[in-house]
Amino acid sequence: MEQSGTGDRFPVVGDGSGLAPDSGFYREEVQLALRNRGMPLEGMRYPITPTGLHYLLVHFDIPDIRSADWRLKVGGLVANPRSLALEDLKATASRTVTVTMECAGNGRALLNPRPVSQPWLVEAVGTAQWTGIPLRRVLADAGLSKDAVELVFTGLDQGVQGGQVQYYQRSLTVAEANREEVLLAFEMNGEPLQPQHGYPLRLIVPGWYGMASVKWLGSIEAVAQPFNGYQMAQAYRFSHGADDSGEPVTRIRVRSLMIPPGVPDFLTRTRLVAAGAVTLRGRAWAGGVSISKVEVSADGGARWHDAQLERETSVFGWRGWSFQWAARAGRQTLMSRATDAQGNVQLVEQPWNFQGMGNNMVHRVEVVVE
Numbered sequence: 001m002e003q004s005g006t007g008d009r010f011p012v013v014g015d016g017s018g019l020a021p022d023s024g025f026y027r028e029e030v031q032l033a034l035r036n037r038g039m040p041l042e043g044m045r046y047p048i049t050p051t052g053l054h055y056l057l058v059h060f061d062i063p064d065i066r067s068a069d070w071r072l073k074v075g076g077l078v079a080n081p082r083s084l085a086l087e088d089l090k091a092t093a094s095r096t097v098t099v100t101m102e103c104a105g106n107g108r109a110l111l112n113p114r115p116v117s118q119p120w121l122v123e124a125v126g127t128a129q130w131t132g133i134p135l136r137r138v139l140a141d142a143g144l145s146k147d148a149v150e151l152v153f154t155g156l157d158q159g160v161q162g163g164q165v166q167y168y169q170r171s172l173t174v175a176e177a178n179r180e181e182v183l184l185a186f187e188m189n190g191e192p193l194q195p196q197h198g199y200p201l202r203l204i205v206p207g208w209y210g211m212a213s214v215k216w217l218g219s220i221e222a223v224a225q226p227f228n229g230y231q232m233a234q235a236y237r238f239s240h241g242a243d244d245s246g247e248p249v250t251r252i253r254v255r256s257l258m259i260p261p262g263v264p265d266f267l268t269r270t271r272l273v274a275a276g277a278v279t280l281r282g283r284a285w286a287g288g289v290s291i292s293k294v295e296v297s298a299d300g301g302a303r304w305h306d307a308q309l310e311r312e313t314s315v316f317g318w319r320g321w322s323f324q325w326a327a328r329a330g331r332q333t334l335m336s337r338a339t340d341a342q343g344n345v346q347l348v349e350q351p352w353n354f355q356g357m358g359n360n361m362v363h364r365v366e367v368v369v370e
């Protein structure tokens with residue numbers, strides 16, 4: 001298949017503007033949501049998200065890479081091009097990093113007008129223990145040329161997006177790629193990667209939104225110019241409209257979520273909570289930056305109270321928090337907001353952008369106390 005435009009061969013969703021009004025979801029959005037699950041919020045009770053509860057985002061199809069012929073090709077501006085089998089990679093000392101991964105589109109479906117894409121509410125997050133070999137070691141072995149400015153990572157999944165036939169490809173600068181915690185991972189939570197999470201090998205870029213962590217890795221190519229493939233130049237941009245190229249999406253913004261207390265109403269998931277003392281719990285994270293504060297409001301944001309922070313286990317992983325809430329009868333909106341060590345704080349209203357990227361507004365949970 002050629003890497004080219006596809007004209008207007010594919011049906012238009014909605015009015016073709018890329019945006020949808022608040023009411024009603026398109027069938028195509030529901031189809032994406034069924035393929036790409038979120039983490040049920042009660043999944044935050046586990047410090048490490050069980051693999052089956054971790055969120056999932058697959059742009060195209062899960063490629064079929066069961067064959068023993070799979071190799072990772074390392075080429076481009078390197079002195080010693082490599083073709084590595086999984087056994088070659090597993091033969092050297094591995095490293096395990098605990099990483100909270102979040103999709104850059106998390107929160108998109110809360111925006112109005114809504115960018116038409118994977119319709120996340122707030123559940124596109126999970127924390128896993130990724131085991132693999134540091135990318136910098138593979139780059140050093142290959143003898144990266146001084147002329148290289150970026151590494152291009154190509155996934156073996158192919159599809160069409162924005163009218164362009166493509167493999168899923170992302171790049172990193174040489175400096176980012178050489179951070180010691182960037183891994184070529186072959187295990188998630190102590191098991192070989194499951195097919196949907198990138199088997200046999202994926203990139204893990206701790207601290208960055210999930211799009212950087214290319215799954216089903218087929219090749220790494222060192223290049224002399226910044227790479228401007230679709231997933232770099234068009235997707236994953238903070239932009240104001242279809243004609244605005246905007247700024248690239250990179251690190252995860254500060255965010256907290258709470259485990260919804262009590263029990264849910266089946267259809268609306270509004271919570272039913274017994275009046276009295278309730279311990280609220282949740283998690284907070286920011287891309288490679290410590291969490292310095294989490295606050296909770298039980299009156300729709302009029303007053304904020306400091307939550308108790310648990311010990312930080314990894315700057316790339318989420319941090320647990322808890323708050324003792326005296327629940328009084330009535331309907332309430334609970335909110336949580338985090339502040340990171342650089343002073344960034346979650347906003348109560350989310351600034352809008354065209355692709356619905358980097359939404360990190362405070363988490364709201366509707367409760368009925370009885």
Ligand SMILES: Nc1nc2c(c(=O)[nH]1)N[C@H]1C(S)=C(S)[C@@H](COP(=O)(O)O)O[C@H]1N2
Binds near residue numbers: 055058
């Ligand atoms: N090859 C490939 N890598 C990919 C993707 C993809 O569709 N294809 N999706 C990216 C996006 S947008 C996210 S958020 C993460 C999700 O990783 P997970 O499904 O393991 O949670 O994978 C990233 N890596």
Ligand SMILES: [Mo]
Binds near residue numbers: 104
């Ligand atoms: Mo994503």
